[in-house]
Amino acid sequence: MAVYTAVDPDDLAALVAHYDIGTVLSCKGIAEGVENSNFLLETTGGRFILTLYEKRVQEGDLPFFVDLLGHLARQGCPVPAMIRDRGGRAIQQISGRPACIIQFLAGISLTHPTPAQCAAAGAALGAMHKAVEDFSGARENSMGCAHWRSVATAAGDLDTVLPGLQAIVDAELAFLDDRWPTDLPRHVIHADLFPDNVLMLGDRVTGLIDFYFAATDFRAYDLAVTHASWTFSDDGRTCDGARASALMRGYASEIDLSADEVAALPLLARGAALRFLLTRAHDWIHTPADALVTRKDPAPFLERLRRYQAADAADLLRAG
Amino acid sequence: MAVYTAVDPDDLAALVAHYDIGTVLSCKGIAEGVENSNFLLETTGGRFILTLYEKRVQEGDLPFFVDLLGHLARQGCPVPAMIRDRGGRAIQQISGRPACIIQFLAGISLTHPTPAQCAAAGAALGAMHKAVEDFSGARENSMGCAHWRSVATAAGDLDTVLPGLQAIVDAELAFLDDRWPTDLPRHVIHADLFPDNVLMLGDRVTGLIDFYFAATDFRAYDLAVTHASWTFSDDGRTCDGARASALMRGYASEIDLSADEVAALPLLARGAALRFLLTRAHDWIHTPADALVTRKDPAPFLERLRRYQAADAADLLRAG
Known part of the structure; x- marks a missing residue:
């Protein structure tokens, strides 16, 4: 079970505004991931996972994960790639944490x-x-x-x-x-x-x-x-x-x-x-x-x- | 933050089969509600909240909540009404807990x-x-x-x-x-x-x-x-x-x-x-x-x- 960092609705709207994914409809903390805070984010453009990285994931490792998941997704593997904003950035900051907006994948x-x-x-x-x-x-x-x-x-x-x-x-x-x-x-x-x-x-x-x-x-x-x-x-x-x-x-x-x-x-x-x-x-x-x-x-x-x-x-x- | 009771995927599929809401696409525990286990359930028929009632909510009170939310929803209030299955039942059992499948409402x-x-x-x-x-x-x-x-x-x-x-x-x-x-x-x-x-x-x-x-x-x-x-x-x-x-x-x-x-x-x-x-x-x-x-x-x-x-x-x- 994850420990949640809260996300302020205004900060979330400002973050989402950097992306071409529409506006926020819903954002719920989910019990997924080991020690990150994860939210199921719904916008007018679709569904996404918003992950705030807590202490277990080193901020310096994030570019490695972004590159790896981007590589695998381009090769057709069903992995949740990080979405890039209009400026090409995948790694953001919200609530004082590094954060990514990530593809949502169906399945249980x-x-x-x-x-x-x-x-x-x-x-x-x-x-x-x-x-x-x-x-x-x-x-x-x-x-x-x-x-x-x-x-x-x-x-x-x-x-x-x-x-x-x-x-x-x-x-x-x-x-x-x-x-x-x-x-x-x-x-x-x-x-x-x-x-x-x-x-x-x-x-x-x-x-x-x-x-x-x-x-x-x-x-x-x-x-x-x-x-x-x-x-x-x-x-x-x-x-x-x-x-x-x-x-x-x-x-x-x-x-x-x-x-x-x-x-x-x-x-x-x-x-x-x-x-x-x-x-x-x-x-x-x-x-x-x-x-x-x-x-x-x-x-x-x-x-x-x-x-x-x-x-x-x-x-x-x-x-x- | 809620404490989660796990839901077995096969049990979930069997529960959802009682309803006219299609088949399960995704089910994620969410950090909502005081002391219930809540899941954001996506099916081919839409999105729902699955709530498992833990000890704080008395099982004997559930019909009251079902009736109240049904009444308010029929009057046009934006409340999450419990969905009834094909047999007219709103209160189910899963993972040994009383449970309801509930309307999903957008908003933050x-x-x-x-x-x-x-x-x-x-x-x-x-x-x-x-x-x-x-x-x-x-x-x-x-x-x-x-x-x-x-x-x-x-x-x-x-x-x-x-x-x-x-x-x-x-x-x-x-x-x-x-x-x-x-x-x-x-x-x-x-x-x-x-x-x-x-x-x-x-x-x-x-x-x-x-x-x-x-x-x-x-x-x-x-x-x-x-x-x-x-x-x-x-x-x-x-x-x-x-x-x-x-x-x-x-x-x-x-x-x-x-x-x-x-x-x-x-x-x-x-x-x-x-x-x-x-x-x-x-x-x-x-x-x-x-x-x-x-x-x-x-x-x-x-x-x-x-x-x-x-x-x-x-x-x-x-x-x-």
């Missing part, structure tokens, strides 16, 4: 995707990877493998989350540090393509959204994150074989992974499970239990990690 | 209304009072004068909010108890028509919303609540004469207050200021300072109370 986020929907998501991820190959921008992945140890340290005593978790994490960090690949194909990836960040209508993907973790990393790691978030039961204990093979098949319809990438997938999936286990554990420890934000339970990502550690993990990561 | 809420906008709000309140006169429903005002003493007690030690507040409140409760009218014109009133509950486009009122405090009480008390919330500076220290007289003039264009009502207005306004002072003080004491809901400062309503206690208060409450 799934909670329990079917195999057909997993196939569509895999294909959309693959098509996005194809489209981003010739994108010249780059951004360090501050949530990538090199940073997991510091996320773990910042979290504090992991045993307060789940007894024994600290030792499991320490062992996994050591294991991954020794083996993490260095030379797989890399480009800008989404890095957080959970079902809430994909809009669908029926079996059709209508939007890939919330690119604010997008950064340069292995494309196969992006696929591993998507696998970890789309193919498991809510408790993380069971990977659904039909969903998993459909997701991998959808991706393979767009991208031909190299043998090295296929071989690395179980390791990358362990990394993906650990990354979300760590950030959830961090938020679990640092969010008061009575706060009105939902703390996401870290345990289902420990379960996923265990599943990916198993000897037969490669079977789950095959297009089948 | 003002933060700093102009005199012309205050006049429009006053006229809209008056027109609503005219329209409700022949409404047969009734509901006890659980936030009315008879309940203020128990709100004060439930709040706890008011001096922890502002030093000296307990004595001020005790004296005001005694004053109002002795003098509160018993025989002014009464019918169902909105009882909470703050600027956030009025949607406007320019100087035109396009929506009166959030009727969930609506109850049977003096119509002149409703006008006093609206006066207290539309005509003061943010800190509550200054009543803007131009806004106040415009609001009263707008109301007078629809409703001819009796001499008794005009005479009672300063007292009713003291009551209105006390009612919001007490509920804000209650929430101030009972909401942790670090919670992610904005605690509304009680102090500006103490300032309003002081202003309405002054000998010349009647001047502020004249159509002028």
Whole structure:
């Protein structure tokens, strides 16, 4: 759930007046995005998302996101591009925050995707990877493998989350540090393509959204994150074989992974499970239990990690 | 800010299938309403608000709200009527909550209304009072004068909010108890028509919303609540004469207050200021300072109370 910065109606009218999108009809704060303030803005020219960037998104990163989403939209990917005003500016200021007016995309986020929907998501991820190959921008992945140890340290005593978790994490960090690949194909990836960040209508993907973790990393790691978030039961204990093979098949319809990438997938999936286990554990420890934000339970990502550690993990990561 | 109950996409599709409003295109949680979960729902048939009623709204009160808003909408008031499904049902169940699909109204809420906008709000309140006169429903005002003493007690030690507040409140409760009218014109009133509950486009009122405090009480008390919330500076220290007289003039264009009502207005306004002072003080004491809901400062309503206690208060409450 997002925390909202209020927008003054007069300031909003003045902002919208810079664009060729008509005049304001309605503007409602929406519960979307991680830590930005988002509004569903309706004008006489259509519907848009107005995003005010709060502290998590660095203002200096905004031109990267504008360029990335513009590039992907021009390539036909269903992503919410930032709109430019009559002066060509995409990044504005309102209520003391940097802000963008963004394309509205129809569709709803799934909670329990079917195999057909997993196939569509895999294909959309693959098509996005194809489209981003010739994108010249780059951004360090501050949530990538090199940073997991510091996320773990910042979290504090992991045993307060789940007894024994600290030792499991320490062992996994050591294991991954020794083996993490260095030379797989890399480009800008989404890095957080959970079902809430994909809009669908029926079996059709209508939007890939919330690119604010997008950064340069292995494309196969992006696929591993998507696998970890789309193919498991809510408790993380069971990977659904039909969903998993459909997701991998959808991706393979767009991208031909190299043998090295296929071989690395179980390791990358362990990394993906650990990354979300760590950030959830961090938020679990640092969010008061009575706060009105939902703390996401870290345990289902420990379960996923265990599943990916198993000897037969490669079977789950095959297009089948 | 609202707390959201999640809605499963399949459940939503099944709910919408009961209505003649097409199929779901988008559904986003919005930060509107006091303690309900609200979603902006777009279907192939238009835009709607989906409200899930959380604990503050009693399920047994829902038929009253459905009837009231239906009555007002039929009389031409710009209120968000609940839509009925093909079976004539307005009250549904989703995610274990009672829920309604409601008309969407364009417009935005003002933060700093102009005199012309205050006049429009006053006229809209008056027109609503005219329209409700022949409404047969009734509901006890659980936030009315008879309940203020128990709100004060439930709040706890008011001096922890502002030093000296307990004595001020005790004296005001005694004053109002002795003098509160018993025989002014009464019918169902909105009882909470703050600027956030009025949607406007320019100087035109396009929506009166959030009727969930609506109850049977003096119509002149409703006008006093609206006066207290539309005509003061943010800190509550200054009543803007131009806004106040415009609001009263707008109301007078629809409703001819009796001499008794005009005479009672300063007292009713003291009551209105006390009612919001007490509920804000209650929430101030009972909401942790670090919670992610904005605690509304009680102090500006103490300032309003002081202003309405002054000998010349009647001047502020004249159509002028």
